[in-house]
Amino acid sequence: MTLLNQLVADATQEGEKIADPWPAPVAKHALAAEVTIPGSKSLSNRYLILAALSANPVNLVGMLRSRDTRLMLDALRELGVACIEDPFEGTTVQVNPPADGKFRGGVDVNCGLAGTVMRFVPGLALFADGPVHFDGDAQAYARPMGPILDGLTQLGASIQFEGEAGRLPFTITPPAQLPGGNGERPVITIDASGSSQFVSGLLLIGSHLPAGLELHHSGESLPSMPHIRMTMEDINQAGGHVTMPTPGTWIVEPNRLNLPNEVVVEPDLSNAAPFLGAALIAGGSVSVPNWPAHTTQPGGLLPSMLAAMGADVTLDDLPFNTIEDANALPDDYSGLLTVIAGPEIHGLGDFDMSAAGEIAPSIAALAVLANSDTALHGIGHLRGHETNRLAALVTEIMRIGGSAEELEDGIAIHAVPADQLHGEVMETYADHRMATFAAMLGLKIPGIQIKDVLTTRKTIPDFVGMWTQMLEQYQE
Ligand SMILES: O=C(O)C1=C[C@@H](OP(=O)(O)O)[C@@H](O)[C@H](O)C1
Numbered sequence: 001m002t003l004l005n006q007l008v009a010d011a012t013q014e015g016e017k018i019a020d021p022w023p024a025p026v027a028k029h030a031l032a033a034e035v036t037i038p039g040s041k042s043l044s045n046r047y048l049i050l051a052a053l054s055a056n057p058v059n060l061v062g063m064l065r066s067r068d069t070r071l072m073l074d075a076l077r078e079l080g081v082a083c084i085e086d087p088f089e090g091t092t093v094q095v096n097p098p099a100d101g102k103f104r105g106g107v108d109v110n111c112g113l114a115g116t117v118m119r120f121v122p123g124l125a126l127f128a129d130g131p132v133h134f135d136g137d138a139q140a141y142a143r144p145m146g147p148i149l150d151g152l153t154q155l156g157a158s159i160q161f162e163g164e165a166g167r168l169p170f171t172i173t174p175p176a177q178l179p180g181g182n183g184e185r186p187v188i189t190i191d192a193s194g195s196s197q198f199v200s201g202l203l204l205i206g207s208h209l210p211a212g213l214e215l216h217h218s219g220e221s222l223p224s225m226p227h228i229r230m231t232m233e234d235i236n237q238a239g240g241h242v243t244m245p246t247p248g249t250w251i252v253e254p255n256r257l258n259l260p261n262e263v264v265v266e267p268d269l270s271n272a273a274p275f276l277g278a279a280l281i282a283g284g285s286v287s288v289p290n291w292p293a294h295t296t297q298p299g300g301l302l303p304s305m306l307a308a309m310g311a312d313v314t315l316d317d318l319p320f321n322t323i324e325d326a327n328a329l330p331d332d333y334s335g336l337l338t339v340i341a342g343p344e345i346h347g348l349g350d351f352d353m354s355a356a357g358e359i360a361p362s363i364a365a366l367a368v369l370a371n372s373d374t375a376l377h378g379i380g381h382l383r384g385h386e387t388n389r390l391a392a393l394v395t396e397i398m399r400i401g402g403s404a405e406e407l408e409d410g411i412a413i414h415a416v417p418a419d420q421l422h423g424e425v426m427e428t429y430a431d432h433r434m435a436t437f438a439a440m441l442g443l444k445i446p447g448i449q450i451k452d453v454l455t456t457r458k459t460i461p462d463f464v465g466m467w468t469q470m471l472e473q474y475q476e
């Protein structure tokens with residue numbers, strides 16, 4: 001989309017005055033929809049950090065334009081990184097890193113509610129020429145920050161907390177001397193069981209330290225491994241060298257990073273989840289173009305999950321229901337993913353969701369409408385996401401007459417016939433995924449209204465427009 005079109009779209013959204021609460025549309029027909037999904041939040045914000053640490057300018061193509069990437073761009077600009085948005089193609093951004101690899105201190109960074117900003121930008125403060133102040137939305141004060149700051153403290157930074165220790169807001173003062181100047185690689189240990197982003201945030205800056213970094217994770221569990229693999233792959237794509245010799249240990253070699261001159265961002269596969277899930281709820285099919293057969297995004301696990309819930313999935317008409325189906329395709333293959341509904345949605349039973357916690361709300365919506373129970377495990381850390389997602393999901397499922405309970409490490413959702421579910425005004429807790437969760441249920445349950453649906457702008461510029469357009473494409 002050109003910048004002009006984007007501006008018009010933004011203005012239309014504002015001018016349109018989307019009702020609050022927003023009446024979620026019911027699907028009256030089986031779908032035959034194709035939905036183009038904007039760029040990945042996780043890849044966009046990693047590439048922005050790696051571009052800021054690169055030796056040469058980098059052009060990011062297909063970047064997500066949403067609140068989380070806007071916050072990242074603004075944070076980098078504060079730190080002295082010139083980020084120029086293409087006037088004709090708003091999703092193309094040129095990032096011009098500082099020539100000496102140093103950032104501007106004495107500045108303020110607003111993290112909003114973005115985990116990728118609050119966990120990835122603090123590391124850049126190590127290389128600033130003065131203290132950097134970090135703040136965010138009031139709701140962000142509840143999100144865990146301790147382990148990443150603990151890691152930076154072990155690297156010589158000092159942190160002054162303004163409120164509770166281990167939470168936003170705070171100021172990071174960089175060390176007078178970076179560790180490793182004597183050629184000895186610093187070894188640090190953190191507990192990342194609360195978020196993979198603590199590991200990613202430290203790995204991203206490891207190459208920029210004089211002797212690199214050895215990082216150990218001390219906790220029992222580690223969620224979202226695909227996101228950590230994504231970080232490693234992106235660093236290596238930028239000419240760095242990071243390995244995981246044993247689970248929970250990472251070695252980053254010192255390197256002046258340099259992303260290729262042009263980097264193309266994959267669509268956000270986690271943001272595809274509500275749309276693909278809509279096929280199972282409404283019946284018919286939903287397709288998403290440019291789906292990578294192989295990806296580090298956790299949304300790459302969606303085809304096999306949706307197949308387990310009763311869908312038939314194809315990629316360019318080739319079967320794409322299992323990991324084996326994907327493995328049969330070349331490394332760089334991408335195509336049109338199509339999810340075709342089965343007669344009923346199946347529950348998943350006991351299911352390990354730890355690899356892809358961010359798509360749990362979409363899977364939960366399908367589980368509410370399934371013919372058998374689902375218990376999603378390995379996602380206790382969702383209590384520290386945008387909101388306490390486990391509590392929020394249980395509250396909202398019960399509100400509409402469903403049955404669910406929190407587990408120590410996740411959520412159990414029990415099958416209830418759809419005719420016993422009823423419409424209500426649903427809360428979204430400033431959480432984009434609680435809004436898309438409610439919209440999915442609204443396809444089937446008449447009378448659902450969604451409070452603050454525009455909270456979806458955290459990672460989707462125009463969710464209401466995309467959802468409405470999807471429903472306009474149905475089987476005649
Ligand atoms: O690194 C990333 O881009 C992300 C990692 C995950 O965080 P957690 O490990 O905290 O779940 C994920 O849920 C989040 O949406 C994005």
Ligand SMILES: C=C(OP(=O)(O)O)C(=O)O
Nearest residue numbers: 113114115116358385386
């Ligand atoms: C957990 C999420 O976001 P964040 O990057 O803010 O952690 C999410 O998008 O589901």
